[in-house]
Amino acid sequence: MGRKGNRFVANAVAVYGINDRWNFEGNLSWSYLGRDKVADPVLGSLVDELKNSNSNVFILSAQPNYMVTNRFKVGVNYSLLYRNANSYDAVQEQFVPAKLKQSAGIALAYAATDKLKFDFRLAHFWVVQQDGPFLPVEFQKFGFPAQFVSERMLEPPGLHYTGWSGGLAAHGQF
Numbered sequence: 001m002g003r004k005g006n007r008f009v010a011n012a013v014a015v016y017g018i019n020d021r022w023n024f025e026g027n028l029s030w031s032y033l034g035r036d037k038v039a040d041p042v043l044g045s046l047v048d049e050l051k052n053s054n055s056n057v058f059i060l061s062a063q064p065n066y067m068v069t070n071r072f073k074v075g076v077n078y079s080l081l082y083r084n085a086n087s088y089d090a091v092q093e094q095f096v097p098a099k100l101k102q103s104a105g106i107a108l109a110y111a112a113t114d115k116l117k118f119d120f121r122l123a124h125f126w127v128v129q130q131d132g133p134f135l136p137v138e139f140q141k142f143g144f145p146a147q148f149v150s151e152r153m154l155e156p157p158g159l160h161y162t163g164w165s166g167g168l169a170a171h172g173q174f
């Protein structure tokens with residue numbers, strides 16, 4: 001049982017018009033959670049955790065756009081997410097790893113009418129995740145000559161993975 005600490009959030013958004021066809025959109029965000037409240041094992045009341053299990057999260061995005069027509073916009077984007085430390089969410093009983101995530105992709109926007117707009121995004125992402133909470137595991141593998149060998153190791157290790165993300169949205173005004 002517990003309660004999340006106070007949350008601090010700061011955001012900045014800027015759109016700069018270069019000319020009547022080009023513009024640049026930028027976004028910077030920072031968030032931080034203060035110390036969580038955890039149950040005192042003796043008294044049962046909620047007290048501040050001894051070590052802050054939360055981290056800073058920074059998000060940066062940049063997107064230059066080109067207006068192909070008055071209704072159709074094309075952009076390329078880059079985004080960066082950085083969580084500086086491993087943390088543990090005691091309320092949801094979930095390990096949250098420190099990581100660096102980068103993504104690059106395209107964005108399309110089409111205004112069908114003055115009251116109906118469609119957005120499409122597609123991006124490739126790269127993630128480098130720090131080591132996990134190191135849980136001991138044992139597994140069997142086939143050894144030589146024709147025998148099974150047990151190995152013990154700590155999992156999960158640091159992870160490096162890539163993938164694709166995308167989205168399609170419709171915005172209507174009634």
